[in-house]
Amino acid sequence: MTTRRPLLHRFTAFALLALAGAALADDTPRPRAAAYIPVPLQASIDRVQPMTGIVLWNDNTSDLAAIGDDVQLEFAYFKYSDVATGPGVYDWSLVDARLASAAARGHQMILRFHDTYPGDTVVSIPAHVASAPDHVLSYRQVEGQQTFVPDWRSATLRTFILEFYTRFAQRYDLDPRIAFLQVGFGSYAEYHLWDGPLTLGRTFPSKTFQQQFLMHLGDAFDQTPWSLSIDAASATYSPFSAVPALRQLRFGLFDDSFMHETHSEDNQEYNRASWLFFGSTRYHDSPAGGEFNYYSDYDQAHVLDPDGPWGRSFESFAAQYHISYMIGNDQPGYQSRARIREAAMATGYAFRVTTLSSNGECVRMTVRNEGVAPIYHDAWPAADGHRLGTSLKGLLPGAERTAAACIGPHARATLEVGIESDRLVPGQRIQFNASLP
Template sequence: MAFVIAILAAMIVQGQDFVNVGLHGNVDRVQPMTGIVFWADNESDLSSLGNKVQLEYSYLIYSDVVSQKDVYDWSVVDNLLMNAAARGRQVLLRFRYTYPGVTTPSVPDYIRNLSDYTDQIKRVEGSKTYLPDWSHQELQDFTLKFFTKFAERYNTDPRLAFVQVGFGSYSEYHLYDGPLALGKTFPSKDYQTTFLKHVDSVFTELRWAISIDAADNEFSPIKGNSSLMNLGFGLFDDSFLHSKHSKNDQEYNRASWLTFGATRAATQVAGGEFSYYSNYDQKHMLDVPNGPHGTSFEELADLYDISYIIGNDQLKYQTAKRIEEAAINIGYRFKVTSFKSNGATTKVTIMNIGLAPIYYDAFPSVNGVRSTTSLKGLLAGQSKTFTINAGATDEQFAIECDRLVGGQIIQFDADLGSE
């Protein structure tokens, strides 16, 4: 009898009209996976800025992990992720072989010790620099296998937000002022094609990106190749906001962004680093209202739907308050515009009032019950209504995401009254 009464009560509740439920919220901090990024070894600034920074950046080299064939020591990666997570942050990571001015080998010793492998020290950006021997099959095979193993270990690790990949100087898809020879000092186009497709196949969850410099078809196979263009890579721009950036569609940076499609950030993350073309650039990057060269950071970030930007030196020039303000103004930002319940079901409408989508699943939830659909991919200016199988009689609403570390929360704006 009690069971029948419960069923009848539920049916009565289900038949009730939806009424407005009060909900209030305020985005008052930088959101996870967005903002101004500082290097993981910049402990002083990271400590000073606290949760004003949500991402820590680091280079790693392949020989940090592998020295013997098929022996992988991931402790350097694990420690990096563990330390960032302990500080309530996630990691933006990039592996590289070449860094101008660095002659220390980055290729695993077992490859370098092969009789037909040749270490190369060449002049790049005016300095002696170590370059891999891209003619060697074992180096090519190892690099593919490395990312297979990396993905097996970290593909779903919430401590890792994004990975940047590439070749050449800084893995930024160029060998500026260096001896760029395809198949020797830089991978052949055929190998690059294989590599990019491979990375896309193994990173089934983890979001990855390449430099906008890969738009140059002299040494990259991507431009005009639909099978490569359709891969799931995002973009990063490491000279963001320099003096001529985006003055017209033919300017190098803008033309490079446009090569990959004006709407790529709708599905793949866009980021970069503040320009180091001059000390003046760095000093004035976050100046209001005109930035270093007549365009504010917020204006250029809006043009490219930027989610994050590396700005490791900004605390030398700007206040923590200004850094936080700029960081909050990029990436996603959610606003609840309607919150209604009939006692058993809740309908919530959410608008993205930020610049870009969130690139991992995030679920509106009521009293711990999640929506079956996600906020992932909700574009700037778009709204979506979610139906949640739980009644809302108070403000027990949250946005839940499994891709966060302890201390991180996804906030929302709301100022809704009840009926």
């Protein structure tokens, strides 16, 4: 029996023979691609980089004016009732005003909305939620002070919280004026109700709702990094221990008692254990930050001393935890502007261009991150105003990334190199180091 090749295979063979013959017949010389030649480049980072550093409160206008560009981030708290004015009605003017004031100074912002603020009896949730039939107004003693505490039994409240962050993300997820968002429940939205009446499902959200909330945030935000307090590690009042998969969500961490006397003395110490609970590589994708502790006036006064308040410098802590930012609103009262700048420059990313070459049409550039943390928004190596096609977002400390693109005819001697980002506000610039002969 004769086996026949499929007709398609015969046609394919004829086509290949024809192409081979054409190739043999075509002896037209091909132009050789020009060789890449190294391009000299000298540059240095001499200021605090965008979205990093020591953070001042947005309403601290006197210190912000005095510190100038040595601060690149500002912080503000809001109540939910500052924005939500009725069912489905949102007035973002207060938020926009804060963002505009920071942007006018060439800074981005970190925002946080809170439901409970010890000592504050002003209702933090919108009136239509507070007066809903399923919500009972209550005032409790928190940290020894009369405080409004929302009633988390209320389905109206829980529905509102989810809707709020949907609306926030729709409006601000791509807004370059916002660097990071902090979220949470309880006192200061720091994921605790210390020295208060903690009752899950009543004075603090149930673990079931917390899980729903966390997954909702993961779906709502595409570009804006959001973070939780390290206190969310608690097995008592958070769902992470019971539902380990929640730790796979992409969120950052903030530590509001950073560098207290026994901070990180061993892996069992509360703050250190809480950081480790969420994984030592979380900083790869999401920012690590916090606030200098207020355990004592001494801590605040000496936290940025060269050896810190308790024998370790801020720089060593920043490297250990890959810190991108740290709220230090009182530091201008204790430290010089030069020291605040020095400490700020020890946080976040620090790029170095390690190679740069061109063949007159195309450019290649390799960038290393010499900082302690990645950048968490897209930033693009660029040559003569052309982005080279590879973002530096997520480039880890010590790692390199090469970007290349054909940008058209150009002179090597006048090639202009930079790092561009759509997440900057006017006046900001991402710098880099370079020492290429």
